[in-house]
Amino acid sequence: xxxxxxxxxxxxxxxxxxxxxxxxxxxxxxxxxxxxxxxxxxxxxxxxxxxxxxxxxxxxxxxxxxxxxxxxxxxxxxxxxxxxxxxxxxxxxxxxxxxxxxxxxxxxxxxx
Amino acid sequence: xxxxxxxxxxxxxxxxxxxxxxxxxxxxxxxxxxxxxxxxxxxxxxxxxxxxxxxxxxxxxxxxxxxxxxxxxxxxxxxxxxxxxxxxxxxxxxxxxxxxxxxxxxxxxxxxxxxx
Numbered sequence: 001x002x003x004x005x006x007x008x009x010x011x012x013x014x015x016x017x018x019x020x021x022x023x024x025x026x027x028x029x030x031x032x033x034x035x036x037x038x039x040x041x042x043x044x045x046x047x048x049x050x051x052x053x054x055x056x057x058x059x060x061x062x063x064x065x066x067x068x069x070x071x072x073x074x075x076x077x078x079x080x081x082x083x084x085x086x087x088x089x090x091x092x093x094x095x096x097x098x099x100x101x102x103x104x105x106x107x108x109x110x111x112x
Numbered sequence: 113x114x115x116x117x118x119x120x121x122x123x124x125x126x127x128x129x130x131x132x133x134x135x136x137x138x139x140x141x142x143x144x145x146x147x148x149x150x151x152x153x154x155x156x157x158x159x160x161x162x163x164x165x166x167x168x169x170x171x172x173x174x175x176x177x178x179x180x181x182x183x184x185x186x187x188x189x190x191x192x193x194x195x196x197x198x199x200x201x202x203x204x205x206x207x208x209x210x211x212x213x214x215x216x217x218x219x220x221x222x223x224x225x226x227x228x
Contacts, residue, residue, distance in 0.1 A: 041220065042218040043218035090155050092155075099144075100146070106155055
């Protein structure tokens with residue numbers, strides 16, 4: 001039982017490049033979330049999903065897209081990376097909406 | 113969801129109890145109090161949650177005042193490994209999609225430093 005896993009762990013992008021962050025959970029959770037955390041700050045919700053095939057915007061969705069084609073996976077895409085997207089990205093999942101959330105180890109993204 | 117207020121930082125001596133306060137004066141009757149912590153560079157970790165009764169698990173105790181406007185997380189015997197940022201969060205009850213569903217759920221938290 002791996003819990004929540006994220007790939008990659010670290011990535012460096014040039015401005016304008018695209019990439020996809022993958023989140024996978026093996027707990028059969030219905031709900032999944034993507035957060036970003038900037039240095040010295042709390043987590044901000046980017047997008048979330050209340051089930052397979054559904055996504056919704058969080059607090060800071062601009063510049064990101066998401067997909068939930070399979071229940072266990074939640075993908076976060078950056079179509080054209082910007083330096084302002086340099087951050088640590090955390091994925092989480094939960095059995096009930098916004099109840100106890102289980103977090104992945106994070107992906108550190110640096111956009112030059 | 114109700115807003116929470118936490119002190120930005122606290123120190124605690126190793127082996128002593130760490131008492132972390134949280135104010136949530138606008139909490140509604142169907143909102144739970146959740147506590148998470150984030151050890152440096154790791155993903156946040158769930159600690160405990162409660163509605164109105166005090167709760168205890170293997171990690172901590174949660175004391176909620178009778179009017180539910182504040183709570184305290186207690187780590188009974190703090191160790192150096194408890195040094196982390198602790199987040200107090202108020203969430204609606206299970207299955208209820210709040211109108212604030214898309215808002216951020218984690219503020220700045222309290223940085224607890226356990227000292228030898």
